Amino acid sequence: MPPKADINKAGWEQSEFPILCETCLGANPFVRMSKQEFGRSCGTCARPFTVFRWNPGSGARYKATVICQTCAKVKNVCQTCLLDLEYGLPTQVRDTALAVQSEAPTSDINREYYAQNMESKMGDGTTSMMQVGSRASSAGKEMLKQLARTNPYYKRNRPHICSFFVKGECKRGDECPYRHEKPVENELSHQNIQDRYHGRNDPVARKIMATHADTQGLKPPEDQSITSIFLSSLPASATEATVRTHVVNSLPQVPSSQLKSVVHVTKSRCAFINFKDRFSAERAAEAWANGLDIDGERIIVKWGRSRNTNATKATGASSSTSVAVPMAVDT
Template sequence: MPKADINKAGWEQSEFPILCETCLGPNPFVRMSKQEFGRSCGTCARPFTVFRWNPGEGARYKTTVICQTCAKVKNICQTCLLDLEYGLPTQVRDTALGVTNDAPTSDINREYYAQNMESKMQDSGNKSGLDITRTSIAGKEMLKQLARTDPYYKRNRAHVCSFFAKGNCTRGDECPYRHEMPAEGSKQEGAQKSIVNRYHGTNDPVAHKILTSYAESQGLAPPADTSITSLFISSLPPFSTETSIRTAIVHSIPSLDPQKIRSIVHVGRSHCAFANFKDRESAELAAMSWAKGLEVDGEKVAIKWGRSRPAKPTGNEGAGPSAVAASS
């Protein structure tokens, strides 16, 4: 639809939002309010058509927070920013599928990037800008295990009334919030994070919790000793080299800076290797990415955390029997 104002050429108009089944709610006759150019997109900053609705009785009103172009690029819901196919955060999906994030995060280039992606999808006829054709089977199996098959309408419930928690809410049944005491540790950290971080899959606490739990189920729970920053790789093919191992590691963790790898120690006779990282955060990221499996030179290898180094003896503890006898 052509726009009269040339300044609105890049703005987005739509007739219906892109939503997941959970955000839409169980009511088949949901009523929505529509406001053209009601707010700026939380990721590309372009004005877009905003929709607002109530998904059901006892639920809070919901609204769209990103434009449809950005939602199509990531194949996510415009409201909760979760993947439309698996219902998982983008960081979990991208980690499992090995998808790289090439979208700019600066204010200068992100609007230009969104416009280019919109025209690219229109020319190719692709409804989604996400390319997962080269992803591994293991990554897809991981997502199937983590995916929520049924809609989780409990997520739409109203927030707990803070006045009720303090014991001084006077609104009674007219209060739009829940009158129940909050459970310990029930604070939703993901809701406090910025939309940009959740969209690009960086520093998402909800995704980190899911990935950590899955890694623990695969025997890759982070050890209590935080000084351990190495992972042990075994069952390597006999023809593997240090270069091929490093290449497989870099390709398996697109979000990891290759400079974070301190060294790769390959023991050819034992068909194993140690991947040493510069910090614990990079090592945990590798463990979460390899929980679905790691392939080196076309074969699947086994992954375990490294062990802590034994403490160096001090004083007369390691001096031996002769030294102890002499001192006595």
């Protein structure tokens, strides 16, 4: 317990061993770590914590913890790579599949206070915000099982690219501990620790979910005017209100204000979910790649399809006019 004279250290973390995934820990069973109390501030809550540094194996770069254990426990992630400890996936993928809404504040003023409250709750045995297995849908669990990385991916521990080699000035040759490769400039090159932890605007997560949606037959159509998702095989008890409720609850990453309308066809037991923009529709398709559970039944999800309204030709209107009214589904 810190001395009373230094009240600022009351919320600082002291730990004996880090919370790590198998990949970051490395294949070497005899890992030697250095420990530095209050070595740096947490990358999410900004509180000082105990920093661990180690080499995960031969030819790998030295790694270190970047967030405190409280933040790692709240999200159930590794202190170094910030990936989920159970599935090895980014938090945005996991939270989207399990329909988890992050309640953590993102402002600098409130995040330290939130971390302290979560630490006291978990210390009292209160349920963590990530213990949502009983509430998760079967479609979301199935999605995570398909995407989960079951084996360690030690390639992630490779050394960084040599900046001198990029400039053509490295003279160490084969003795250089860094990689002599040209960096690839794409969206994956720009990642933010806050976005990765809170599961928002994560380019790695977007790539994983978009690829999975393509394999499940939900590749976005080329027509950018299509912003509708088609749901079929709805339960006989489904109504427009129940469908809307399930849609909103299963899309915590998409604001409810982006939902334009829900058109429920009772006779055909289907519904059209219309969004205000293409971005929201694509996020919905990715979240429902394995289907959508409504009243215990798995609902088939497809993209809507627009049609050209040639009927206006008879009324003297232009025949090239088109509307983005979903009348059928892509097969």
